[in-house]
Amino acid sequence: MVTGSRKATLHDVAKRAHVSVASVSNYLNDYPYMKPATRERIRKAVEELGYVANSQARNLRSGRTGLISLSLPDLNQIYFAELAEETIKQARERGYRVIIESTGNDRRREIDSARAMASNMTDGLILSPTQLRAEDVHELEGDYPLVILGERIFNAPAPHVVMSNEMGAAMATAHLLRAGCRTIAVVGGTLDESVPSSRSMRTKGYLGALAEHGVAMDPSLIRECGEWTSAEGAKAVREMFAQGVRPDGIFALNDLLAFGVISQLREMRVRVPESVRVIGFDDIDEAKYTIPPMTTVDPGRTRIAALAVDSILAQVEAGKRAPRERIDVDCRLVYRDSSPEV
Amino acid sequence: MVTGSRKATLHDVAKRAHVSVASVSNYLNDYPYMKPATRERIRKAVEELGYVANSQARNLRSGRTGLISLSLPDLNQIYFAELAEETIKQARERGYRVIIESTGNDRRREIDSARAMASNMTDGLILSPTQLRAEDVHELEGDYPLVILGERIFNAPAPHVVMSNEMGAAMATAHLLRAGCRTIAVVGGTLDESVPSSRSMRTKGYLGALAEHGVAMDPSLIRECGEWTSAEGAKAVREMFAQGVRPDGIFALNDLLAFGVISQLREMRVRVPESVRVIGFDDIDEAKYTIPPMTTVDPGRTRIAALAVDSILAQVEAGKRAPRERIDVDCRLVYRDSSPEV
């Protein structure tokens, strides 16, 4: 490759190979009907010039960029970082790259992600909104490829990949029940159902499973937490024990809370799992490294990413938005040592 | 806004406002010399058509995309996720968006990130390599804006933002010494200096601080760990105690290891910080939620991201790669409760 001054263009290659730009373009796009000799001359010219096609020009013509936007609340939240990683991986396997938009739980920025689609910078948008309100739905109108992620069901005019919060929570609870627990606390839970959220939906799954197994619900076992951090999880356990509440199983609504729960129990010399079984939710990487390794609910991150990318690319192919549709992704229990059933 | 069929172009706006496309372009670019009446007519047409400029066409003309690439090993590693978050934030404040490339510690993909720059898809590359070898340096040649991140100093022909691993480790160790510790273990450390890595550089800082304070080094206090996870941190502590090694301070080479260290100590009823002081490295979000909240080294994530973005955008402005330069970012101790000096 000649390290020439200016970057080589199609034109330069054509000139050097003594062919037309069209032939070079054909060559680059693997057009089959071409004399081997021509092909070879072009190949050589491309190599000598170190030519690389300018994607911007290509995009302008084709109307595609090979880019998709992924808009999510915050990469500092491990769940979203892992979701992003998975999405990037899936997209790369299909030849796409990903622009990450971090909205910081800001409604305006969630709307901006959608608005930015008007400028054709990316081929589609995967949006995980947390603040968008019902009255903002019109912001999502349009014909561009769009997939919504997450539990906030509002009537978005697009496919919606939904995590099965309720089912996952029910599975976790049923698992503890099968393990013999009868006094199951839910750390991070809430009885407030006014806003649909992970919090309320997971609590609902918990309550459902209890009901199904004929176990009475006890409000003192539902421990609200402000933030979902290990500190809050630990605090919930301390308070519970201080109040004389003695669960034999604890379902923490996410893994970070569960970390705090386990660590506090161990601190207090309460044996996990012998005295109290613990299960978390999210299956973040660290969950397998706690002591004991933590049973948790895998919300199907990999599948969520795969389905979202599938859908968005299908829409890109089709050149238009797919109709509203709800795609539920199943959760899966990850059995580890913090909650044996035996 | 009229929800017309096809997307409106400059041309459409021009026609509707009865002006030339050039005037519309001028309007969009805040060209000052324009009759208010004209301006107003264009404004109205733009609004009525719901016109939004097509960035691809714009990019083709301007040669810029407003996109930068950030190539890093793995978003599942909290440090990198937080670094990405910070980079995205910094870039957004300057009107840029970020494509994240996750290389999965794969040398080929690190090289590919660089090669992709030839296609003009993004305006610059911030690369955090972990596998690139000295002989790969030529892959980084070129005139496009480039910033290297991380401790692996090889002669990359570009600015290099370096985390002060050694200094940070020395600070952490000195802090423990000031706190009265004299038997300081380093969890995750190594005496192998053959490859420069966080591991070796941080260990070096530890050794340097010991030497400076006239404290003898004891190999049994240097505990290697395979993975840097909390499980490994816990294991290191268990093994140490099983071998009769009794440190009064533990420096864990990252926060995840430190989580395991603290949790294991508490498990063994060894009081933190009264009996053993603990300090980590990275200052990930969770560090403030451990019990007790953990002292750690903030490697200057925010500043690293800011400097990287600064440099890359300066290069974009200049239209060319900046010369090789080493930009050191200072670490900072974050004092919390796991290692009081008093």
Added chain:
DNA sequence: CTGAAAGCGCTAACAA
């Protein structure tokens, strides 16, 4: 102050 026109680098008809 405004408009005409020439491309940016490439692809896709269509001709040859």
Added chain:
DNA sequence: TTGTTAGCGCTTTCAG
């Protein structure tokens, strides 16, 4: 099998 040419939608001289 290869070449010619007309744009993709926008910015930017350069006239007027």
